[in-house]
Amino acid sequence: MDIWTSRAIALLEADANRSADTHLHVFPLPAEWGIDLYLKDESVHPTGSLKHRLARSLILYGLVNGHIHEGTTLVESSSGSTAVSEAYFARMLGLPFVTVVPRSTVQEKIALIEFYGGTCHFVDRAEDMSDEARRLASDCDGHYLDQFTFAERATDWRGNNNIAESVFSQLAQERHPIPRWIVVGAGTGGTSATFGRYVRYRRHETQVAVVDPEGSAFYDGWAGNTDAPAGRPSRIEGIGRPRVEPSFVPTVIDEMIRVPDAGSIAAIRMLRDRTLHWAGGSTGTNLYGAFQLIARMREAGETGSVVTLICDSGVRYAGTYYSDEWVAAQGWDLAPHRARLDAFLETGVWGE
Numbered sequence: 001m002d003i004w005t006s007r008a009i010a011l012l013e014a015d016a017n018r019s020a021d022t023h024l025h026v027f028p029l030p031a032e033w034g035i036d037l038y039l040k041d042e043s044v045h046p047t048g049s050l051k052h053r054l055a056r057s058l059i060l061y062g063l064v065n066g067h068i069h070e071g072t073t074l075v076e077s078s079s080g081s082t083a084v085s086e087a088y089f090a091r092m093l094g095l096p097f098v099t100v101v102p103r104s105t106v107q108e109k110i111a112l113i114e115f116y117g118g119t120c121h122f123v124d125r126a127e128d129m130s131d132e133a134r135r136l137a138s139d140c141d142g143h144y145l146d147q148f149t150f151a152e153r154a155t156d157w158r159g160n161n162n163i164a165e166s167v168f169s170q171l172a173q174e175r176h177p178i179p180r181w182i183v184v185g186a187g188t189g190g191t192s193a194t195f196g197r198y199v200r201y202r203r204h205e206t207q208v209a210v211v212d213p214e215g216s217a218f219y220d221g222w223a224g225n226t227d228a229p230a231g232r233p234s235r236i237e238g239i240g241r242p243r244v245e246p247s248f249v250p251t252v253i254d255e256m257i258r259v260p261d262a263g264s265i266a267a268i269r270m271l272r273d274r275t276l277h278w279a280g281g282s283t284g285t286n287l288y289g290a291f292q293l294i295a296r297m298r299e300a301g302e303t304g305s306v307v308t309l310i311c312d313s314g315v316r317y318a319g320t321y322y323s324d325e326w327v328a329a330q331g332w333d334l335a336p337h338r339a340r341l342d343a344f345l346e347t348g349v350w351g352e
C-alpha cells in the first residue's frame with residue numbers, strides 16, 4: 001500500500017478517535033406507562049448529521065478497495081447531508097470533491113457544501129443526478145462514491161462502533177436495555193440495514209420499523225406492491241426516494257409505516273416545544289412512527305424501550321420547516337397532526 005493511502009486511512013481513523021460518541025437522550029413520557037423512548041442525537045456529529053458516519057465509511061471503502069489515490073477527485077450525487085459530510089472528509093485528505101445537485105437546491109445547502117471546500121455541479125432533473133455523477137467521475141478519472149449503491153456495503157454491520165452498537169451500549173444501564181423497537185427512516189437505506197443486520201447478528205428480540213414520507217417508493221417496495229404508482233421526489237429532507245435504492249434491504253425490516261409530511265413537521269415542532277431539541281424533518285417522521293408503535297405497545301399491555309434518531313439539526317430548516325409561511329405554501333395544515341401528537345402524550349392513545 002502506498003504511503004499516501006496509509007496516511008489517508010490514519011487521518012480518517014484519527015478523526016473517529018477525536019469524535020465523542022453521539023448522545024442518547026430520553027424523550028419525556030409518563031413514567032407509569034413503563035415505556036421509555038430514546039433519541040439518538042446524530043445532529044451533534046462534526047458535520048451535523050448521521051451522514052458523518054456514512055461519509056467516513058464510503059471514503060474508507062474507496063481507499064481500501066484501491067479506488068481512491070492521491071489527487072483523485074471524489075464525486076457524489078447528493079444535495080443533502082451526505083455531500084456536506086463527504087466534502088469535510090475530502091478536504092481533510094486534500095482531495096477535490098464535486099457533488100451533482102438539482103438546480104433547485106436551496107442556497108443554504110450549496111453554501112454548506114462549499115463551506116467544507118466542495119463544488120456543486122447542477123443538473124435540471126433530479127433523476128439525472130446519478131448518471132451525471134458517473135459521467136463526471138469517468139471524465140476526470142475520479143471516484144464516484146455513490147451512497148445509494150454502497151451505503152449498505154461500506155458500513156460495518158457487525159460493530160466497529162456503528163450506530164447500532166453505540167445505541168445498545170448506551171442502553172446497557174437502562175431499565176429496558178434491549179429495545180422493543182428501533183424506528184428509522186430510509187434515504188439510501190443504509191441506516192435501517194445496519195440496525196436490521198446488527199440486531200439479527202446479536203440475536204436480539206428487537207424489531208426494526210422504517211418510516212416513509214409521502215410519495216416514496218420504499219413502502220411499496222417492502223410490501224411487494226408491484227403495481228404501485230411511480231414515486232416522486234420527497235419533501236422530507238434525507239428520506240424517501242422515487243425508486244427503491246440498492247442499499248435498501250427490505251428483508252431486515254419488520255415493519256414499515258407511512259407518515260404524512262405535515263405530520264413529520266408537526267412532530268419536530270412538538271419536539272422543539274417539549275425538549276428544546278431542534279431537528280430536521282426526518283426526525284419528525286421517526287417520532288410520528290415511534291408514537292404509533294408505543295400506542296400499540298400500550299394497547300397490548302407491553303412495557304419496554306423504543307429508540308429513534310435525531311438525524312440532523314433543525315437549524316438548517318429555519319427558513320423552511322420552521323417557517324409558518326413556507327409550510328403554508330406547501331399546503332400543509334399542521335394543526336390536526338399536532339393535536340393528535342399532544343393527545344397521544346396525554347392519553348397514550350393514537351387517535352384518528
Ligand SMILES: Cc1ncc(COP(=O)(O)O)c(C=O)c1O
Nearest residue numbers: 186187188189190191238282311
Ligand atoms: C436527515 C436525514 N435523515 C435520514 C436519512 C436516512 O438515512 P439512510 O440514508 O441511512 O437511509 C438521511 C439520509 O440521507 C438524512 O439525510
